[in-house]
Amino acid sequence: MNSAILEVRNLTKKKEQTVILKDISFSVQKGELVSIIGRSGCGKTTLLRCINCLDIFDKGYLRVSDIEISRENSVKNLSQRREKKEENDFNVKARKIRHKVGILFQTLNLFPHLTVLENIILAPIVVKKEPKEKAIETARILLEKVGLKGFENRYPYQLSGGQSQRVAIARSLAMNPEIMLYDEPTSALDPELVGEVLNVMRDLDSEGMTQIVVTHAMNFARSASDFVIYMEAGEIVEIGPPNKIFDHPSDPRTEAYVRLFRE
Amino acid sequence: MEKILKAALGIFFVCILFVVSAFSKELKVLRWAADAESNAPYIFQDPKIPSNIIGFEVDIVNAIAEVLGVQTQFVQNQWDGLIPGLYRGDYDIAINGLEITEDRKKEVNFTIPYYITYVQLVVMKGVTNIQSLSDLVGRKVGALKNSLAERILRAKGGINVVTYEGEVNAFVDMKNGRIDAALVDAPIAIYYTAVNPEFEIVGQPIGEISYGIAVRKQDTLLLQELNYAIDVLQRNGKLREILDSWNLWNYMMETYLGDFSPTNVPPKKYQYFIESVGKKSKFSERIELYVKFMPVFFEAALITLGLSFVAMLLAMFAGLIIALLRIYGGKFLSWLAVAYIEIIRGTPLLIQLYLIFYALPSVGIKLSPFLAAVLGLGLNYAAYEAEVYRSGFFAIPRGQMEAAISLGMSKLQAIRYVLLPQTIRIVIPPVTNDFISLLKDSSLVSVITMIELTKVYNQIASAYYDYLGTGIITAVLYLLLGLPFIRIARYFEKRLAVERKAQKVKE
Numbered sequence: 001m002n003s004a005i006l007e008v009r010n011l012t013k014k015k016e017q018t019v020i021l022k023d024i025s026f027s028v029q030k031g032e033l034v035s036i037i038g039r040s041g042c043g044k045t046t047l048l049r050c051i052n053c054l055d056i057f058d059k060g061y062l063r064v065s066d067i068e069i070s071r072e073n074s075v076k077n078l079s080q081r082r083e084k085k086e087e088n089d090f091n092v093k094a095r096k097i098r099h100k101v102g103i104l105f106q107t108l109n110l111f112p113h114l115t116v117l118e119n120i121i122l123a124p125i126v127v128k129k130e131p132k133e134k135a136i137e138t139a140r141i142l143l144e145k146v147g148l149k150g151f152e153n154r155y156p157y158q159l160s161g162g163q164s165q166r167v168a169i170a171r172s173l174a175m176n177p178e179i180m181l182y183d184e185p186t187s188a189l190d191p192e193l194v195g196e197v198l199n200v201m202r203d204l205d206s207e208g209m210t211q212i213v214v215t216h217a218m219n220f221a222r223s224a225s226d227f228v229i230y231m232e233a234g235e236i237v238e239i240g241p242p243n244k245i246f247d248h249p250s251d252p253r254t255e256a257y258v259r260l261f262r263e
Numbered sequence: 264m265e266k267i268l269k270a271a272l273g274i275f276f277v278c279i280l281f282v283v284s285a286f287s288k289e290l291k292v293l294r295w296a297a298d299a300e301s302n303a304p305y306i307f308q309d310p311k312i313p314s315n316i317i318g319f320e321v322d323i324v325n326a327i328a329e330v331l332g333v334q335t336q337f338v339q340n341q342w343d344g345l346i347p348g349l350y351r352g353d354y355d356i357a358i359n360g361l362e363i364t365e366d367r368k369k370e371v372n373f374t375i376p377y378y379i380t381y382v383q384l385v386v387m388k389g390v391t392n393i394q395s396l397s398d399l400v401g402r403k404v405g406a407l408k409n410s411l412a413e414r415i416l417r418a419k420g421g422i423n424v425v426t427y428e429g430e431v432n433a434f435v436d437m438k439n440g441r442i443d444a445a446l447v448d449a450p451i452a453i454y455y456t457a458v459n460p461e462f463e464i465v466g467q468p469i470g471e472i473s474y475g476i477a478v479r480k481q482d483t484l485l486l487q488e489l490n491y492a493i494d495v496l497q498r499n500g501k502l503r504e505i506l507d508s509w510n511l512w513n514y515m516m517e518t519y520l521g522d523f524s525p526t527n528v529p530p531k532k533y534q535y536f537i538e539s540v541g542k543k544s545k546f547s548e549r550i551e552l553y554v555k556f557m558p559v560f561f562e563a564a565l566i567t568l569g570l571s572f573v574a575m576l577l578a579m580f581a582g583l584i585i586a587l588l589r590i591y592g593g594k595f596l597s598w599l600a601v602a603y604i605e606i607i608r609g610t611p612l613l614i615q616l617y618l619i620f621y622a623l624p625s626v627g628i629k630l631s632p633f634l635a636a637v638l639g640l641g642l643n644y645a646a647y648e649a650e651v652y653r654s655g656f657f658a659i660p661r662g663q664m665e666a667a668i669s670l671g672m673s674k675l676q677a678i679r680y681v682l683l684p685q686t687i688r689i690v691i692p693p694v695t696n697d698f699i700s701l702l703k704d705s706s707l708v709s710v711i712t713m714i715e716l717t718k719v720y721n722q723i724a725s726a727y728y729d730y731l732g733t734g735i736i737t738a739v740l741y742l743l744l745g746l747p748f749i750r751i752a753r754y755f756e757k758r759l760a761v762e763r764k765a766q767k768v769k770e
Binding site: 101103110 | 660662663665666667668669670671672673676680681684685688
């Protein structure tokens with residue numbers, strides 16, 4: 001076992017006959033910020049969802065911290081009982097992984113029936129059985145960190161998109177994750193609100209949080225990432241430090257893509 | 264010959280008196296059933312005190328109880344349900360103008376007749392061309408459904424027979440010109456024409472009807488006891504006294520009891536009825552009357568509200584579970600939920616109520632009328648609420664479930680803390696609307712002996728032949744019961760709309 005906090009090896013996912021992810025391998029060290037870029041439909045969102053076990057991959061190996069999942073392609077040959085057991089094992093591990101990995105989605109999905117504070121403390125109380133006072137205390141600190149002190153009692157419908165995403169980050173952080181995943185966190189936001197979300201991510205980076213971002217915000221990917229993954233058609237085309245990917249890509253497909261953003 | 268036969272019968276009854284008296288000690292309370300909306304003079308609400316049930320059959324039951332030395336207890340049941348109810352065991356005897364017929368004798372035992380009468384033609388006053396059955400050929404004639412009158416009319420042939428659930432409906436139709444005449448049991452004809460002078464009785468008595476008290480087949484001892492009591496009443500003149508006071512003594516009873524003496528008891532109960540119902544009351548008197556009904560109406564309205572409320576709670580709870588099973592239950596359970604919803608929604612509530620009330624006791628589950636009503640209404644509406652919840656769940660964006668799961672919640676926790684609270688907010692308006700419709704559907708439970716608002720309306724309306732005024736009162740009461748809930752639904756609808764709008768603008 002190497003020292004990486006996240007390790008993905010030969011991960012493959014099919015949907016019916018279509019290959020969505022093909023032989024994906026990479027690893028992330030603690031504290032790194034990784035950007036995944038690529039055209040729409042290239043599989044980057046699915047990859048993120050597989051890391052968080054929201055989607056089940058068919059074959060390959062995934063390790064988050066000390067939790068490992070290995071899957072073979074031969075599920076069809078198993079007896080039904082074995083299959084059921086396999087599925088149960090997966091679900092148990094999936095929940096453990098989700099405890100360690102927070103995720104922020106593209107769409108705004110705060111719980112609309114709860115206040116900002118209640119949104120943040122719900123999972124710690126329900127899942128981790130934290131006492132309410134402690135959860136509230138943590139929540140207040142997190143709200144201050146994402147720049148929303150004093151917003152405790154607002155309801156989601158009273159927030160702007162950028163504020164919603166920041167509350168959602170605080171909500172994930174309240175579970176004390178080791179890795180944060182972001183699926184195009186700013187693409188649903190008005191341009192003037194993008195900065196406030198990205199700034200929170202920069203702050204977290206400086207505090208040593210491990211983060212993986214699927215993004216179209218190329219400037220952010222270039223300036224904040226430790227390394228960048230370019231994907232196309234379900235495959236990783238190129239992995240490298242931002243200046244290499246954006247300025248001297250070694251693969252013509254990467255070159256073709258990043259050129260779109262140079263103007 | 265006849266006298267000897269009667270004497271022999273008398274001795275026989277005296278003999279079984281000993282058996283009977285032993286039995287009487289066990290039978291402390293005689294539970295008797297009738298439908299209190301079966302019109303004067305049978306069993307109806309006292310025009311002056313609506314909470315009192317009166318009628319010549321009430322007097323007969325009381326006289327029988329007196330002979331047997333037992334208490335009486337009245338059980339209200341729909342007329343159609345009187346015989347099935349016997350076998351549910353809610354009461355021991357049914358007495359309510361039940362004609363002794365071969366068909367009925369297959370299901371129950373009848374006592375010896377306590378009254379014999381005939382049917383009589385009723386027409387609008389001034390109609391002169393209808394005097395007998397032969398005059399009815401080619402005309403439209405009303406009769407009570409499944410009655411002797413109907414059979415007589417059909418046997419005659421060539422008559423357009425229109426059947427009704429109650430005689431009063433036939434009279435109203437006649438007044439409106441839909442039928443030319445009605446053939447009804449004589450007591451009804453006598454009482455109705457007496458207070459509605461625009462109608463009159465014409466022609467000779469037709470046919471013969473014997474009324475008996477129905478008891479369960481297995482209750483042979485009770486049957487003997489009742490026969491004994493009726494015989495006593497026939498002999499000591501008490502039965503005649505009752506019939507005289509109701510103006511119901513007729514030539515058939517004279518022959519039946521061999522008593523041709525002139526009547527010397529004044530028909531004071533008949534007169535009481537004529538006086539309190541007959542005269543066309545002034546508007547102010549009407550209002551006074553309605554004010555007098557109010558406590559009875561209010562009590563019934565409370566029962567309707569309480570019943571509907573408990574039924575709705577059950578529907579909401581069961582509906583939620585059914586909806587959850589359907590969405591998240593896996594193959595088998597979700598199939599089960601779908602089957603439940605389709606079967607319940609696809610079959611009439613009325614049939615479901617009958618099944619719960621009359622069929623379940625045969626497999627050993629005997630529910631009280633209230634419980635049966637709550638269960639029937641609640642389980643029926645559960646199917647509808649399940650679908651409401653389901654659409655509520657689907658109205659929640661998929662991201663909500665994913666967000667909850669990705670925070671480490673189990674599916675169950677996600678449903679409980681994230682999806683369910685939102686679903687409930689979404690379904691409050693449609694569920695409240697359903698409650699209002701349940702409130703009105705609750706009128707159906709009168710078929711399983713529940714006395715609720717509609718039943719009380721029917722009783723009072725039939726006692727006074729006043730369907731308009733009491734009908735309006737009843738309608739207004741239903742409206743008042745539902746109004747607060749309409750308000751609640753609207754409030755939540757508005758609040759939800761505001762939040763949705765804000766959400767949209769932001770997106």
